[in-house]
Amino acid sequence: MAPDLLGPTLALSGILFSIGVLGALLRRNAIILFMCVELMLNAVNLAFVVFARYYGFGGHVLVFFVMTVAAAEAAVGLAIMLALFRHNQTLDLQDINLLHG
Amino acid sequence: MHIVFWIFFASAVVSAAMCILRRNPVSAAMWLVSTMFSLAGIFVIMDAPFLAAIQVLVYAGAVMVLFLFVIMLLNLDVTASDVRGSLSIGGAVAVTGLLIVELGALWVYTPDRLAQELLPAGATTFPGGIPADAMSGNIVLDVAKPLFDAYLIPFEATSVLLLAAVVGAVVLAKRRI
Numbered sequence: 001m002a003p004d005l006l007g008p009t010l011a012l013s014g015i016l017f018s019i020g021v022l023g024a025l026l027r028r029n030a031i032i033l034f035m036c037v038e039l040m041l042n043a044v045n046l047a048f049v050v051f052a053r054y055y056g057f058g059g060h061v062l063v064f065f066v067m068t069v070a071a072a073e074a075a076v077g078l079a080i081m082l083a084l085f086r087h088n089q090t091l092d093l094q095d096i097n098l099l100h101g
Numbered sequence: 102m103h104i105v106f107w108i109f110f111a112s113a114v115v116s117a118a119m120c121i122l123r124r125n126p127v128s129a130a131m132w133l134v135s136t137m138f139s140l141a142g143i144f145v146i147m148d149a150p151f152l153a154a155i156q157v158l159v160y161a162g163a164v165m166v167l168f169l170f171v172i173m174l175l176n177l178d179v180t181a182s183d184v185r186g187s188l189s190i191g192g193a194v195a196v197t198g199l200l201i202v203e204l205g206a207l208w209v210y211t212p213d214r215l216a217q218e219l220l221p222a223g224a225t226t227f228p229g230g231i232p233a234d235a236m237s238g239n240i241v242l243d244v245a246k247p248l249f250d251a252y253l254i255p256f257e258a259t260s261v262l263l264l265a266a267v268v269g270a271v272v273l274a275k276r277r278i
Contacts, residue, residue: 005106007210009143012110014204016117016136018197023121025193028183031126031172035133038164039117042140045156049149054215060244061252063152067159068259072266074164078171079273085175086276092183 009050016043030084030091034077041070106146113139125179126172130165137161151240 020040024033045063052059085091116135123129137160144153184190248256272278 005103005146006212006215007208008106008110009147010207010210011205012113012143014207015114015201018200018204019114019117019121021200022193022197025196026121026184026190028185029126029177031168031175031177032121032129032183035129035168036121038160039120039133039136042137042160045152046140046143049144049147049152053148054212057243057247058251060149060152061248063149064155064244064248065252065255065259067155068263071159071164072262074167075266075270076273078167079270081171081175082274091175091177
């Protein structure tokens with residue numbers, strides 16, 4: 001890797017994270033919101049990988065842990081989606097207001 | 102190598118944007134897979150080919166298939182737009198624009214500046230860091246060594262986490278236990 005790619009790669013990580021935040025704020029579909037969370041986790045992984053070039057392979061190991069947490073999150077989260085859909089017949093976050101009072 | 106990086110850069114940003122703009126959850130998921138493939142390409146450029154393979158296998162392969170499976174199982178109605186109201190759109194764009202400006206400022210970062218900011222004066226290498234020319238040449242060994250040495254306890258903890266996730270997913274999704 002050429003040395004001057006550190007900045008652009010970190011910026012790409014930040015841009016992808018921001019797009020994930022935008023999607024999570026913009027959409028009401030619970031599954032799209034979950035995909036935005038995955039996008040943010042991926043962006044953070046990219047920052048870990050690029051910094052690992054300067055700090056050693058600990059960054060690569062942390063990417064493994066993030067992927068494990070993401071997989072666990074997807075499994076539990078999608079099970080929650082199934083339970084929610086069975087209960088409400090919708091995944092629109094505006095219609096899911098059980099805790100609204 | 103540079104031109105390949107910029108191709109993957111553009112592909113990742115465009116795919117991520119399409120992912121949050123497509124109304125249909127299935128096409129959003131396919132664009133997210135495209136983003137993950139682009140990131141895998143950048144991982145290869147950043148000397149992490151093993152992580153690139155894991156990214157494609159676990160993320161693009163397993164996790165996204167799970168997403169598609171649930172989307173198609175639920176068979177959601179996608180005729181109506183699910184974007185929030187104009188007030189929320191304004192707030193979201195303002196917050197995200199600020200975030201992009203802040204994080205995009207990392208563009209000017211260079212390795213020299215990183216060393217200057219993080220290292221004590223006089224030091225030339227990063228403490229505990231492995232320079233690129235010290236890699237053993239075995240990409241799996243490079244990652245496996247710290248994983249089963251310095252990070253052994255967290256590694257075992259993730260196995261408990263995965264077990265808890267499996268049990269939790271079964272309990273939540275099953276009608277009658």
